[in-house]
Amino acid sequence: MIRVLLADDEAMIRAGIRAILGAADDIEVVAEADDGRQAVELALSHRPDLCLLDIRMPRLDGLRAAAELRRAAPDIAVAMLTTFSEDEYIAAALGSGASGFLLKSGNPRELIAGVQAIAEGGAYLSPAVARRVISHLGAGQLGRRTTALGRAEQLTAREREVLALVGAGLSNAEIAQRLSVVEGTVKAYVSQILARLGLKNRVQAAILAYEAGLVPEAPG
Incomplete structure (x- = not known):
């Protein structure tokens, strides 16, 4: 069972995400927080497998909460809950140690898949978030495309x-x-890709794939 701590200052958002995750047989929300400070405290006491943190929260925002958790409990995975209006925060969070970036308004199946992937020790970047991050990087895109x-x-x-x-x-x-192919073969390929390109996780791999133009743009 994947034990999840959910942190968001909006009760309706928490209720919606809790309902989505509850539909998966292997996921359980074990604690909820409405601010970043409480999220850190509950994470250290409940020791969940994964913390889902809203980026904007009172007392301690999601980015700083993630940084504290990475220092105090590096065994607990952290993923950020984001919206399309928070591109600059997403870009900043790429180096925060978060293992995933999931859209609050995204496909419920994507949210579940992301939680499962991160809990398995991987990383997950919502495709829509990846496109926004690459677009937000702005100037120098051609140079990055060539490098990628x-x-x-x-x-x-x-x-x-x-x-x-x-x-x-x-x-x-x-x-x-x-x-x-079998799943073990895919895991081996992913490990080889990360090692060969000097990437830390699937988040960085996803961004490089977008920068290199390997991922087709979604219609609309």
Whole structure:
């Protein structure tokens, strides 16, 4: 069972996310907080597998709460709950140690998949969030595209295919199904990609996939 702490200062948001996660047989919300300070305190007492933190919260915002948790309890995974209006916070959080960025208004299946992926020791970046982050980076995009393409060329054709699917937000199980291989093979490919490109996690891999143009733009 994946034990989750949910932190958001809006009760309605918490209720909605709790209901979505409750639909999964392997996820349990064990604690809730309405501010960042309370989130840190509850996380240290309940020791959940994953903390879902809203970026904007009173007393202690999600970014600072995440930083505190990474120092005090590095074994607890942290993921940020975001909205489209918080691009600058998402960009800043990329180096905070968070293992995922999930949209509050996203597809419920995406939220569940993200929680499961992060709890398994991976990282998850909502495809929509990835597109917004890359767009928000603004100036220098062409230079980044050239650099990212050069790095991607170090990979085999199959590794680039896996990287593109990671960028599209697919889990290892979904990638395995798409490529007609076993999940263990996908895990090995992902590990090879991270090592070869010097990336820390799937979040960085997803961003590089977008920068290199490996992930097609969603319509609209």
